[in-house]
Amino acid sequence: MRYWLMKSEPDDCSIDDLARRPGSTVPWYGVRNYQARNLMRDQMQVGDAVFFYHSSCPQPGIAGIARVSSPAYPDATQFDPASPYHDPKSTPEAPRWLNVDVQFVRKTPLVPLAELRSHTELANMRVLARANRLSITPVDPAEWRFITRELMGLDNDGI
DNA sequence: GCCAACGTTGGC
DNA sequence: GCCAACGTTGGC
Structure with missing residues (x-):
């Protein structure tokens, strides 16, 4: 099993929005970056x-825990002319963009970005790298353990 | 609203 | 294949 960090603008979908959705699940649509797409396609597995x-909000930081609940499949919004994520160059025969489904696990105390930055144990976290713009980044198991245990006070990796 | 940094596009 | 211009991300 792998660990990930996925960014969402809470105005669009917050952790509370995720918890309220049918099945507590949301398709992670709208990723339009090849690196992030490839991570979903090649590295993510159900249960991660x-x-x-x-992100992009007054209090950026980790707000909860979720799990990957589907393999990557074509992102429906790329074919929808009314969607801001519409991609006219993509076709159902050769879909360019994929998404996984993500399911709510728990809300956690907010761990602000500034706090993540303050811990030497997390100095190499991908999401903290200078000018990181990836909306999906891998998290090392040791980083996951530190954050869930030491910063959130959760047992069993919080999952 | 500003701006740094990066990805993408498209002309050549 | 190079690279300038442009668009986007996202913290502050």
């Missing part, structure tokens, strides 16, 4: 653990 991160 996810930090749900709130």
Whole structure:
């Protein structure tokens, strides 16, 4: 099992929005970056653990835990002309963009970005790398353990 | 609203 | 294949 951090703008879908959805599940649509797409396609597996991160908001940080609940499949929004994520160059025969489904596990105390940055144990976290723009980044098991145990006070990796 | 940094596009 | 211009991300 792998660990991930996935960014979502809470105005669009917050951890509370995820918890309220049918089946507590949301398709992680709208990824339009090849690196992030390839991570979903090639590396993610059902059951992988996810930090749900709130970005572009007053209090950026990790707001909860989720799990990957489907393999990658074509992102429906790429074919929808009314969607902001519409991609006219993509076709159902050769879909360019994929998404996985993500399921709610728990809400956690918010771990602000500034706090993540303050811990030497997390100095190499991908999401903290200078000018990181990937909306999906891998998390090392040791980083996951540190955050869930020491910063959130959770046992069993919080999952 | 600003701006740094990066990915993508498209002309050549 | 190079690279300038442009668009986007996302913290502050």
